[in-house]
Amino acid sequence: MGEIKLTDVNKSFGSVHVLKDIDLHIKDGEFVVFVGPSGCGKSTLLRTIAGLEKVTGGEIQIDGKRVNEVTAADRGLAMVFQSYALYPHMSVRQNLAFGLENSNMPKAEVAERIGEAARMLEIEPYLERRPGQLSGGQRQRVAIGRAIVRRPTAFLLDEPLSNLDAELRVSTRAELAALHARIGSTMIYVTHDQVEAMTLAHRIVVMRAGKIEQIGTPLELYNTPANRFVAGFIGAPHMNFLSGEVVEKEVGNATLLIGGSHRLLVPMSDRKLSVGDKLTIGIRPQHITLANDPGSLRVKVRLVEALGSETVIHADLNGEKLLAVVPGQRQISPGDDAHFSVAGAPLHLFDGNGSRVKG
Amino acid sequence: MSTTTNTSRLGSLLMAPVHLLMRIIDVPLRAVQKATGISGMAAFFLAPNMLIFGIFVLLPLVINFVYSMTGGTAFFLAERNFVGAEQYSRLFTCGSYLDPMSCQEDAFWTAVGNTFWFVILQVALMIGVSLITALILNRDLAARSFWRAVFFFPVLLSPVVVGLIWKWILQRQGLLNFGLYQFGIEPYTWLTDRNWTFAATIGVSIWAHMGLYTLILLAGLQAIPKDLYEAAEMDGTKPERVFRRITLPLLAPNLLVVVVLALIKAVQIFDEVYVLTGGGPGTSTLYLTQYIYETGFASALRNPGLAAAASILMGLVLVVLTLVQLGIGQRGEKKGKR
Numbered sequence: 001m002g003e004i005k006l007t008d009v010n011k012s013f014g015s016v017h018v019l020k021d022i023d024l025h026i027k028d029g030e031f032v033v034f035v036g037p038s039g040c041g042k043s044t045l046l047r048t049i050a051g052l053e054k055v056t057g058g059e060i061q062i063d064g065k066r067v068n069e070v071t072a073a074d075r076g077l078a079m080v081f082q083s084y085a086l087y088p089h090m091s092v093r094q095n096l097a098f099g100l101e102n103s104n105m106p107k108a109e110v111a112e113r114i115g116e117a118a119r120m121l122e123i124e125p126y127l128e129r130r131p132g133q134l135s136g137g138q139r140q141r142v143a144i145g146r147a148i149v150r151r152p153t154a155f156l157l158d159e160p161l162s163n164l165d166a167e168l169r170v171s172t173r174a175e176l177a178a179l180h181a182r183i184g185s186t187m188i189y190v191t192h193d194q195v196e197a198m199t200l201a202h203r204i205v206v207m208r209a210g211k212i213e214q215i216g217t218p219l220e221l222y223n224t225p226a227n228r229f230v231a232g233f234i235g236a237p238h239m240n241f242l243s244g245e246v247v248e249k250e251v252g253n254a255t256l257l258i259g260g261s262h263r264l265l266v267p268m269s270d271r272k273l274s275v276g277d278k279l280t281i282g283i284r285p286q287h288i289t290l291a292n293d294p295g296s297l298r299v300k301v302r303l304v305e306a307l308g309s310e311t312v313i314h315a316d317l318n319g320e321k322l323l324a325v326v327p328g329q330r331q332i333s334p335g336d337d338a339h340f341s342v343a344g345a346p347l348h349l350f351d352g353n354g355s356r357v358k359g
Numbered sequence: 360m361s362t363t364t365n366t367s368r369l370g371s372l373l374m375a376p377v378h379l380l381m382r383i384i385d386v387p388l389r390a391v392q393k394a395t396g397i398s399g400m401a402a403f404f405l406a407p408n409m410l411i412f413g414i415f416v417l418l419p420l421v422i423n424f425v426y427s428m429t430g431g432t433a434f435f436l437a438e439r440n441f442v443g444a445e446q447y448s449r450l451f452t453c454g455s456y457l458d459p460m461s462c463q464e465d466a467f468w469t470a471v472g473n474t475f476w477f478v479i480l481q482v483a484l485m486i487g488v489s490l491i492t493a494l495i496l497n498r499d500l501a502a503r504s505f506w507r508a509v510f511f512f513p514v515l516l517s518p519v520v521v522g523l524i525w526k527w528i529l530q531r532q533g534l535l536n537f538g539l540y541q542f543g544i545e546p547y548t549w550l551t552d553r554n555w556t557f558a559a560t561i562g563v564s565i566w567a568h569m570g571l572y573t574l575i576l577l578a579g580l581q582a583i584p585k586d587l588y589e590a591a592e593m594d595g596t597k598p599e600r601v602f603r604r605i606t607l608p609l610l611a612p613n614l615l616v617v618v619v620l621a622l623i624k625a626v627q628i629f630d631e632v633y634v635l636t637g638g639g640p641g642t643s644t645l646y647l648t649q650y651i652y653e654t655g656f657a658s659a660l661r662n663p664g665l666a667a668a669a670s671i672l673m674g675l676v677l678v679v680l681t682l683v684q685l686g687i688g689q690r691g692e693k694k695g696k697r
Contacts, residue, residue, distance in 0.1 A: 050593065051593075052589055052592065052593070071592075071595070072592050072593050072595075073592065073593065073594065073595025073596075074595070077593070078593065079589075079590070079593050081586045081589070081590060082586075083584060083586045084586075085584065085586035085587050085589065085590040087587060087590075087604075087605060088609070089608045089609060098591075098594060098596070098604070099593075099594030099595070099596075102594055102595045102596050102597070102600070103595065146590075150594070
């Protein structure tokens with residue numbers, strides 16, 4: 001079992017309130033990723049679950065039992081640290097055995113668990129080496145191995161891939177996903193990299209300034225972000241945001257004015273909005289197409305990044321930045337005038353507070 | 360624009376004498392370089408330091424060795440007669456090597472014995488006390504910087520001042536007896552009791568030097584990543600095991616440095632003890648350096664040759680310890696490069 005429930009969790013360091021009213025229910029076997037910008041409290045949240053930090057309010061339950069007062073060791077969780085935290089003076093085997101020896105486990109069982117983890121992670125040839133003699137990727141595996149041998153209720157991973165180079169990160173990411181599928185334990189993973197979050201998670205928890213902004217599956221967050229922050233954080237390149245104004249409203253529809261002159265008819269069921277209200281319109285760069293239609297958005301091209309399979313166009317719409325990712329290779333240069341079409345594109349509307357407006 | 364021009368003009372005006380000086384110096388330096396080549400320049404720049412080192416370190420060392428081969432009480436080398444290794448053999452002439460008192464120079468062997476026990480006990484206690492202090496200072500302590508300074512300040516004191524302070528505390532009418540008297544305890548003559556005096560020299564020298572070793576160990580403790588302790592905490596490791604299996608092995612390089620430095624320093628113990636006890640009572644706190652000093656300069660029957668021979672022997676011990684220290688340093692460097 002590995003069900004973790006957080007109710008109204010708060011954490012302060014002195015006068016600094018770092019976690020605010022966190023409510024979260026992680027199901028057994030789930031892969032949950034905490035994502036957010038630096039300083040949003042995601043690592044602190046992980047550490048409070050681990051028991052390395054005490055909560056100042058609220059309750060943490062593991063498998064239905066309150067663990068607020070339970071020490072880190074007795075929570076049955078294992079953590080993989082960003083720095084790996086391998087003991088440099090011990091061999092890989094000793095590193096793996098260290099935690100097990102604390103519980104006076106019979107030697108035969110220690111050896112069996114180490115053997116099993118080493119086979120699973122393919123680190124058998126390095127068991128007698130010290131961490132200093134291993135590459136970053138190998139150290140990473142040992143750190144995961146140290147967690148696996150403990151057979152924990154849940155794995156807590158604090159930015160485990162951030163010290164690897166880009167190529168290794170991609171392959172290790174895939175291995176982690178495979179590992180989770182194989183052992184099936186609950187995993188909580190902290191990262192600031194939204195690509196890692198999107199590819200690994202069953203559910204993503206987006207955090208900002210100590211608060212949870214949205215919890216959902218990767219595609220839920222991508223397709224229906226709850227607010228402008230989530231919309232901007234999930235998806236690469238980031239979503240475009242244009243300011244607009246409601247100029248006409250009928251039942252179920254509204255006409256918006258964007259870019260100073262362009263009128264856009266959008267479905268809108270939100271009754272609180274009325275003519276004259278200001279809105280932010282979010283459009284993903286991949287949803288913009290190049291058009292010849294004079295009725296589309298007329299933009300000035302500022303920068304063109306030809307990536308071969310696609311072309312990234314940085315443009316300017318009456319002083320607002322607009323980014324388009326169009327498939328294939330295009331004959332377009334900085335300084336050119338171009339037409340961007342958003343016809344048929346999924347549009348995300350946000351009110352003045354940044355909250356999503358029902359379409 | 361004009362400000363910039365003015366500034367640069369002022370700059371070049373200020374730099375003019377420097378440029379002039381450089382040009383003047385350049386002339387002889389060029390000549391030297393022409394004569395000696397580039398590699399010769401290194402020797403040229405090292406020469407002043409080597410000269411000072413030669414006059415004040417190397418030459419005395421050689422003279423000292425020559426003295427150890429001469430006899431008599433005369434002070435000037437020219438008036439002394441060559442006796443070969445006689446002084447050394449005098450130091451080693453004993454009725455029984457198991458009984459220092461049977462030796463011709465029993466004071467030397469008493470000093471060697473005292474120094475030996477002093478070094479063993481002082482270094483062992485010093486490491487223990489410094490380590491415990493460093494461990495405490497490494498915790499989240501209120502006013503940590505203040506405590507760190509408190510433990511380090513004695514290092515900055517002159518050894519003579521250290522000796523005087525403790526004499527003032529330990530003498531018969533000193534602070535300690537005054538304090539004890541307030542609790543109804545009879546005053547005691549700490550500095551005339553053989554055992555207490557020996558203990559006092561150890562205690563005082565630890566007090567005076569522990570700050571430096573505490574600082575080295577504290578730096579070592581702070582270099583151990585916090586993550587390792589958190590990983591151990593997640594694993595439910597008991598504090599005693601954390602200390603034995605994580606802290607101690609990772610602190611080992613620093614501990615080794617501290618042990619060797621403390622050994623070298625302890626063998627040379629002199630000033631604070633000389634001020635505090637003068638080597639007494641009797642010869643209970645007579646250490647090697649004091650024996651050398653008194654034999655060579657202070658006693659009525661001064662014997663510079665014998666003192667020189669003893670100092671050469673002591674020097675050999677220090678050379679061995681220093682080689683060990685250098686070895687450790689080089690091993691550390693290699694490890695760092697790996």
